[in-house]
Amino acid sequence: MKTVKADVLIVGASMASSAAAKRLVDAGLEVVALERRTLPREKVCSGILSPRGHRFLVENFGPLPDETLHEPKSCRGVTFHFPSMISIPMDFTGGPTPHLYRKYSDHWAITRSGVIVHDNTTFTGLEDTGRYINVRARREGAEVLYTVRFVIGADGPKSAVTKALYPGYRKGIPWFMVGQKFQKIIECPLDSDYFHFWFHPGLGHYTWSHERNNQQIVGVGFPSGGNLHKAHANVERYLEEKHGVRLEPAERLEGLAQNFGPSLINRYVFGKGNVLITGQAAGFFNMLAEGMSCALHSGAIAGESISEAVRRNRPVQEIYRALIASEVKRCTDQWNPLRIIFGNPHEADFKASFGKLSRKEKLTVIRELADFLKIYAPYRWGRQILSQSLVRMLTGEYSSGRWL
Numbered sequence: 001m002k003t004v005k006a007d008v009l010i011v012g013a014s015m016a017s018s019a020a021a022k023r024l025v026d027a028g029l030e031v032v033a034l035e036r037r038t039l040p041r042e043k044v045c046s047g048i049l050s051p052r053g054h055r056f057l058v059e060n061f062g063p064l065p066d067e068t069l070h071e072p073k074s075c076r077g078v079t080f081h082f083p084s085m086i087s088i089p090m091d092f093t094g095g096p097t098p099h100l101y102r103k104y105s106d107h108w109a110i111t112r113s114g115v116i117v118h119d120n121t122t123f124t125g126l127e128d129t130g131r132y133i134n135v136r137a138r139r140e141g142a143e144v145l146y147t148v149r150f151v152i153g154a155d156g157p158k159s160a161v162t163k164a165l166y167p168g169y170r171k172g173i174p175w176f177m178v179g180q181k182f183q184k185i186i187e188c189p190l191d192s193d194y195f196h197f198w199f200h201p202g203l204g205h206y207t208w209s210h211e212r213n214n215q216q217i218v219g220v221g222f223p224s225g226g227n228l229h230k231a232h233a234n235v236e237r238y239l240e241e242k243h244g245v246r247l248e249p250a251e252r253l254e255g256l257a258q259n260f261g262p263s264l265i266n267r268y269v270f271g272k273g274n275v276l277i278t279g280q281a282a283g284f285f286n287m288l289a290e291g292m293s294c295a296l297h298s299g300a301i302a303g304e305s306i307s308e309a310v311r312r313n314r315p316v317q318e319i320y321r322a323l324i325a326s327e328v329k330r331c332t333d334q335w336n337p338l339r340i341i342f343g344n345p346h347e348a349d350f351k352a353s354f355g356k357l358s359r360k361e362k363l364t365v366i367r368e369l370a371d372f373l374k375i376y377a378p379y380r381w382g383r384q385i386l387s388q389s390l391v392r393m394l395t396g397e398y399s400s401g402r403w404l
């Protein structure tokens with residue numbers, strides 16, 4: 001059996017992987033990325049890119065080609081909706097951002113990174129000998145072996161690399177199901193320039209809608225085990241009754257389990273020895289399930305950490321854990337109530353838009369936000385979020401002792 005040798009093996013060929021690969025290839029290291037699917041591959045995603053994610057893509061990979069975009073080609077910002085029918089539109093700071101077609105944007109980014117990609121190849125396990133890491137993968141039914149110095153797990157929420165290092169990890173965190181249906185539009189008064197999100201406890205834990213290629217996406221998120229069709233029908237009824245949205249029956253459905261939670265409570269997983277975990281696999285998830293910008297930035301930090309470890313002959317975990325603290329701050333600040341009240345951790349100005357409401361409307365929004373947050377009470381995140389917020393306020397950092 002042929003063994004492939006390289007300096008670094010990256011598992012996954014998506015956003016975090018592309019950013020890591022770019023740093024490593026630029027540093028002159030030999031890098032291979034594994035992707036279990038055939039590229040270009042579809043990815044369940046709304047494709048709404050934050051301004052920071054947009055800047056990263058342009059600065060690192062160049063202007064986005066047309067085929068990497070859906071219609072409408074850009075998004076102006078986000079509109080929050082409340083049960084009282086108060087709606088708060090917020091523009092992204094710095095103007096509209098591209099509406100990504102993940103099948104082609106991810107393929108474009110990984111190609112531009114210059115990495116060698118082995119697609120149709122699924123990571124199945126690894127053994128870290130201290131000097132080398134032996135990695136097992138499967139391609140078309142046959143086993144493929146890799147011998148490398150470093151591995152980066154950039155393989156998304158249900159990370160097999162994380163599982164190989166911490167077999168019990170998946171069972172220890174809550175999982176959410178998100179599903180979106182694509183429906184032809186009969187009538188839709190929701191502004192197509194915005195991504196729409198509902199803070200409504202009667203609709204679900206995460207309810208959104210936006211236009212793509214003349215269809216309306218209606219999405220719902222709820223704890224794993226719930227019924228997607230029932231949850232979706234409830235939202236569709238609500239949108240028709242309250243917002244006058246009339247849609248044809250769904251043509252397509254896509255859904256996926258998500259590891260929503262670790263970034264809220266600063267419980268990231270970064271790996272051990274010469275194996276680094278990054279992107280959503282590490283738990284990075286910004287507010288409103290915006291995961292691309294933190295995947296890109298954390299992936300780049302993972303790549304930089306390895307090139308620094310090689311250059312300075314230092315343990316890579318030590319470097320990664322020091323450098324990744326900046327991205328932890330960016331991401332966990334978005335969930336930190338003290339930063340939200342006293343700072344501005346998001347890339348759309350909620351406070352300015354909130355400030356335009358009347359006093360009565362402001363009180364209604366605060367009450368409805370509190371009602372919405374109650375549906376998350378079973379996860380007992382409140383006390384952890386508060387204690388981490390205080391640590392951040394007093395020390396300027398989040399506690400690295402909580403990371404795996």
Ligand SMILES: Cc1cc2nc3c(=O)[nH]c(=O)nc-3n(C[C@H](O)[C@H](O)[C@H](O)COP(=O)(O)OP(=O)(O)OC[C@H]3O[C@@H](n4cnc5c(N)ncnc54)[C@H](O)[C@@H]3O)c2cc1C
Binds near residue numbers: 035219278293
């Ligand atoms: C419904 C939905 C809507 C979303 N909307 C947005 C949005 O609008 N904006 C936004 O920024 N984020 C959004 N996100 C989140 C965003 O898609 C992710 O956070 C982001 O893609 C994470 O990037 P990543 O590179 O860490 O991992 P992923 O994009 O998940 O990529 C992991 C890659 O690894 C591959 N892989 C997995 N296991 C293996 C294996 N064993 N061997 C080899 N390869 C493997 C996968 O096939 C995949 O290509 C959304 C997510 C969902 C589910």
